[in-house]
Amino acid sequence: MxxxxxxxxxxxxxxxxxxxxxxxxxxxxxxxxxxxxxxxxxxxxxxxxxxxxxxxxxxxxxxxxxxxxxxxxxxxxxxxxLARTFQINTLLREMSVLEGVQLAVLERGGQGRALLGGRAGQRRAAEEGFDLLEQLGLAGDASAIVGALAYGRQRLVEVAMALALRxxxxxxxxxxxxxxxxxxxxxxxxxxxxxxxxxxxxxxxxxxxxxxxxxxxxxxxxxxxxxxxxxxxxxxxxxxxxxxxxxxxxx
Amino acid sequence: MSARAAAVGVLMRRRSWRWVEALPWVAAIAGFFLLPNYLQLGTQILVMILFALSLDLLLGYTGIVTLGHAAFFGLGAYTAGLLATGGWHEPLSGLVAAAAVAAALGLVAGFVILRTSGLALLMLGMAITLLLYEVANNLNGLTGGADGLSGVEIAPLLGRFGFDMYGRTSYLYALAVLFVAFLLVRAIVWAPFGRSLVGIRQNPARMQAMGVSVFARRLAVFVLSAGLAGLAGAVSAQTSQFASLDNLSFDLSGTVLLMLVLGGPGRLYGGFIGASVLMIAQDGLAKENPVFWLFWLGLFVILLVVFVPGGLLGLRARLGLGGRDG
Structure with a gap:
């Protein structure tokens, strides 16, 4: 049990x-x-x-x-x-791939509530996010806008965002x-x-x-x-x- | 430089100040010296910019469409006005009190209306404005009812700078409040909280799947926005030494929305452009021919909304002149 x-x-x-x-x-x-x-x-x-x-x-x-x-x-x-991916892509389409994953890392650490500052945390989260994208073979798309990616690539971004939550x-x-x-x-x-x-x-x-x-x-x-x-x-x-x-x- | 450092750098640099961001402040200070006869209009423009900035947090960043934002502006105006008529003449504490009261209403109102969305949210926002309007209208003895609240006497700013009839103190006062509020809002929208608001605008389900309580974030920004709207209302009442039912009107909610959409929501500076363009055009053209001025304004707004959804700032970005989306 x-x-x-x-x-x-x-x-x-x-x-x-x-x-x-x-x-x-x-x-x-x-x-x-x-x-x-x-x-x-x-x-x-x-x-x-x-x-x-x-x-x-x-x-x-x-x-x-x-x-x-x-x-x-x-x-x-x-x-x-409990993290999930969606049957139909549910992404932050206007953001870059890296920023979406960065947001997930920040939320995992409870930093998304930080009203001011947070620059150092954002940098660390972006670095961690980039490493994760690299593991998933998405590093080349890090600065691309999510909505501009092919659907299959977007599916991988779904997985990246979920994994960013550890x-x-x-x-x-x-x-x-x-x-x-x-x-x-x-x-x-x-x-x-x-x-x-x-x-x-x-x-x-x-x-x-x-x-x-x-x-x-x-x-x-x-x-x-x-x-x-x-x-x-x-x-x-x-x-x-x-x-x-x-x-x-x-x- | 590694690919990682480059990609992270691109993301982080967006927070940095760019030189064009000095433009509105340079223009505002230049206006003070070059156009001494227009300081009253200038003060009104600064007030509306602050009001539009508060709405930008809701509409532009979080994607909450409301037609009830005048409720908070008006409440701030009446709070500041009533404090002064009640014997409390110090302006800065009056500002803080007005913002706090408006934020408190934002908390209560937001708790109710943010459980809805779309049309219901629009209706509830309007209903709250109507409610306040009628309360102010009926409390004749206190608010002056339809005649408005006059006799708002404000003590000299910091004990030194009196609010004179030329409006010099008023203008600089409004500019200083706007500047401080702007620094705050700019810091917020680029901080993790502000970024999560943009995430909510783009896809609430995704933010929820990241473990975000979308309701709590929306409520937090609603309170913040209501407080800033109250601040704008307070500056309006203190500098014009008058508060009226117009400050609580549906018309005002519509006007500020129009200004923001015209300038470009979600870019911080939309209100600067929208309020300036609209109020300067109105001042110049409406004197000549009020009916025809509104006709051209209507036509212009239709064309803008249909062809350039991002407002005037969006137009700038489209022409490849830079511009940055929040």
């Missing part, structure tokens, strides 16, 4: 009579590489919103580092170590979505090189990506966890093949 950094216990959520999440349980240990897959409409986005705090569960609880965070707001969960848990919401096939290897490489200590939860359609990185996979179908197992077990599970890999198209 103690080494679990993210846990969902008996999560329920319904909109009226529509049950979009039902008795969802899973747990991530430090350094976990966990994937959550499921066909369209399975409730993946709902689950992301429940975990991040954008939605409150009707029942059940969410734990971060052994603390019940079910009642905490989105930003409070971030401050407790999270305990990183939630990657369809990281490969919208990335042209020619650029998708960049994201794969970045995900492969994520710091080992961070627990990563990938919500993804792209099976290639999931089977490459995940050590555990949960399959979400109609708001319920159908099964959980190693990639080999999931690939061999006939129920999974039927509901997900089989007849229904995805993407």
């Amino acid at each position: 103690d080494d679990l950094v993210l846990a969902a216990r008996g999560l329920h959520r319904s909109f009226g009579s529509l049950e979009v999440a039902c008795d969802i349980n899973f747990a991530l240990a430090a350094g976990a590489r966990h994937a959550l897959i499921g066909p369209n409409g399975a409730g993946k986005s709902t689950l992301v919103n429940l975990l991040t705090g954008a939605l409150r569960p009707s029942a059940g609880s969410i734990w971060l580092d052994g603390v019940d965070v079910t009642g905490l707001a989105v930003h409070q969960r971030v401050r407790r170590g 999270p305990r848990v990183l939630l990657l919401d369809e990281p490969a979505a919208g990335v042209p096939p020619a650029d998708s290897h960049l994201m794969l490489e970045v995900i492969a090189r994520l710091p080992a200590g961070i627990a990563v939860l990938i919500i993804e359609h792209d099976m290639k990506l999931v089977f490459r990185f995940a050590e555990r996979i949960s399959v979400l179908v109609a708001g319920r966890i159908l099964t959980e197992g190693s990639p080999a077990e999931i690939a061999a599970d006939p129920r999974v093949r039927e509901v997900y890999l089989g007849g229904r198209a995805h993407g």
